[in-house]
Amino acid sequence: MFLALKEIRHEKLRYGLIVGMVVLVSYLVFVLSGLSYGLAQQNTQAISSWDARSITLNDDANESLSQSLITAKTAKTLTLSRHEAYIGQAGVVAKTRGRAKLSAQFLGLDRDQFIYDRVPVTSGHKPTQANQVMVDDSFKDNGYRLGDRVQLNSTSTHYRIVGFTHNAKLSVAPVIYGTLATWRALSHVTTDFKASGIVSNAATFKPKNSALATLSMSKFINKLPGYSAQNTTFTFMIAFLMVIAMVVIAVFLYILTMQKLPNYAVLRAQGIPATVLVNTTISQALILVVSGLAIGAVLTAATVLALPAGVPMSFNLPLLAGVTGGILLTGVVGALIPVRIILHVDPVSVIGG
Numbered sequence: 001m002f003l004a005l006k007e008i009r010h011e012k013l014r015y016g017l018i019v020g021m022v023v024l025v026s027y028l029v030f031v032l033s034g035l036s037y038g039l040a041q042q043n044t045q046a047i048s049s050w051d052a053r054s055i056t057l058n059d060d061a062n063e064s065l066s067q068s069l070i071t072a073k074t075a076k077t078l079t080l081s082r083h084e085a086y087i088g089q090a091g092v093v094a095k096t097r098g099r100a101k102l103s104a105q106f107l108g109l110d111r112d113q114f115i116y117d118r119v120p121v122t123s124g125h126k127p128t129q130a131n132q133v134m135v136d137d138s139f140k141d142n143g144y145r146l147g148d149r150v151q152l153n154s155t156s157t158h159y160r161i162v163g164f165t166h167n168a169k170l171s172v173a174p175v176i177y178g179t180l181a182t183w184r185a186l187s188h189v190t191t192d193f194k195a196s197g198i199v200s201n202a203a204t205f206k207p208k209n210s211a212l213a214t215l216s217m218s219k220f221i222n223k224l225p226g227y228s229a230q231n232t233t234f235t236f237m238i239a240f241l242m243v244i245a246m247v248v249i250a251v252f253l254y255i256l257t258m259q260k261l262p263n264y265a266v267l268r269a270q271g272i273p274a275t276v277l278v279n280t281t282i283s284q285a286l287i288l289v290v291s292g293l294a295i296g297a298v299l300t301a302a303t304v305l306a307l308p309a310g311v312p313m314s315f316n317l318p319l320l321a322g323v324t325g326g327i328l329l330t331g332v333v334g335a336l337i338p339v340r341i342i343l344h345v346d347p348v349s350v351i352g353g
Helices: 002-010 012-050 072-076 114-118 137-142 180-187 217-222 227-259 261-269 274-306 317-336 339-343 347-352
Strands: 054-058 084-095 102-109 132-136 149-152 158-165 173-179 193-195 197-200 212-216
Touching (some): 012 114, 012 227, 012 274, 012 317, 054 217, 084 173, 102 180, 132 137, 137 158, 158 173, 180 193, 217 227, 227 261, 227 274, 227 317, 261 274, 274 317, 274 339
Parallel strands (some): 102 173, 132 158
Antiparallel strands (some): 054 212, 084 102, 084 197, 132 173, 149 158
């Protein structure tokens, strides 16, 4: 370690370039990880708040809640416990005079079922009447306030905002909670239809009805439009960045090792074991990568503070630990590539040449 630090202090520019490269890669990886996790959360925040295990949809809905309709006739054949809840979904555009139009997901609930109880309230109260709604607190960023009367889509009915809830988003759109009666009006369906689906927090719920299909919540989430494609894209980007980091670190260390072969040859001729030189190379790589990661983390924190609230960046500690460990590992692997040269350096041939 002493030799590694002494060499870094002596060749500040060379090793500074390597640290700078690690800073840029780690900064980009951290930011992409935060965006990936933030976007993933915005697809599923509302669902996560329900703590549900499965969802039952119409068998012909192609595993999509927005395309599913459960008829009242089918609902009569079902026996729901306190672990199940009907839910209706409809895409809407919320608007009111003097405010920006917002695309949102309307979710109709039954106030006597568990989802209604689990939705958190940050201000106001939950809707109790058909003309009342509770909205995600991102509406506040666009000037909406308690008591505002909003129109949903092209309906002439006005709905009063009676409450706000925190982090309620579905498919990256803010959620508006209301009643199932309001859902029917917005979906232009009659009372012949009960809901879009049935959400359950019991793993055993699976109605024996050929018109219905039950999915685990994880499978349902993966089927959300764009969710899997988005996560796969970010995963590949992060993986490629780590590979690039490993290649660049390996190339830098290889070039530095080749330039220092005469020094290594002298040290070997003086009886310094090859393992000491190998440990020095690996120690240097760890020092450089850790320094780059630390600076990258500071830059990422500064970026988060500077970004507007609308940017969906969020961090998960296990994910960050995995990404950081991955970059450290790529740095060590990159440092091991020139090790073979050090182990086989011949003092006579190098000094004599």
